[in-house]
Amino acid sequence: MTDGRQAEAPQAPQAPEAPARGKYAPVLLDEREILRRGLDTFAELGYAATTMRELARRLDVSHNFINDRYGSKGNFWRAVVDFALLDARPALDRLLAECRDDDERLRSVIVQLYRLAANASGMNRLIQDESTRDSSRLDYLHQRFIKPFWDSIEPTIDSLMATGRIPRVPTHILYFAVTGPALALAQDPIADRLNPAAAPTTEQDRNSMADALSGLVLHGLLPPSHGETSNA
Template structure:
């Protein structure tokens, strides 16, 4: 610099308390998702969010209101297209068998390709909290309501076991949540290739094939 002031000092000064953030909203929310997924809600502090976003400590409060409000914005962003995509998928299926198979393949591919949201769901699903209430009301219940008629029809036809709804929910979604467990998958991988470098769709399809073989075997 011509005046001898270090470039990084000027940059830090320019990014003042109320300076505009040169980052698209989707990038802000994606970084928030990655942080909540890695550290959990309790472990994610406003200071750590500010550090990872490269903003002032007041940024989250000024733009979103609170950490909880920011968490909700992150979840809404990550899952905004999930139910519309599922509704379109179901509308194009011919029968109940195809609906359930398509849902499981679709769900597992989503889980495999967005491990951050998958980790967040896995973590929050094990905690009784207002955040789980929000996830249930906005996403989990609409998802299950959309496929419950298909499940009920398949139970009545004897195609899948007649067990309580929450057991079937675990059977369908549990393996999808497991797709977030890359660290243990790395240790079990026979080729020593990091799971992150595998074809994520191929992993999801292999898992859905195993689940469907037991849950909904081919018709005789």
């Protein structure tokens, strides 16, 4: 017999919550992987929305790890930027030294810049995001990469302007003309929607996309001389 009350269904046992990592728990990632994941997080969320808690979750480290190792979130961001730009400047500097004339130098640098942008989408998104904000982080990017890069090609640009090969326009206009399309190479979600069949999946795909875009830009910025065909 029953007392008229419906028997309660047995509750499934709940899995215990994963214990929080202790302050002195070993860090399982090497330095490069820590910085790579940090770059992905800053690029995806932006600096302001990247919390210490979220970084700790994605790095699988204790909440105090960033402060203990790097001193602050800002210092960690700067370490991430230095890591991401480690190989970019030397590659561009080699091109500047190897190229024979101004036309070839500017073409080669733009092609290489676009390839770097296409294959380093995290850093590309980070620069794109920070370039819209007046901050000490933009100062850091400007001092560490943007200004040295622009200073290195400015003599080439001045020479090409003097000979009438490229239009004589203010520096920031030319900067936008050169780098704007490169920054757009980080916009994979809209590219997938515009042309799903051409979504790049390999480094070769990304290089092909970068080369097509740099060729289009160079056709307008630095068209072939009379009797010359472009191989950009």
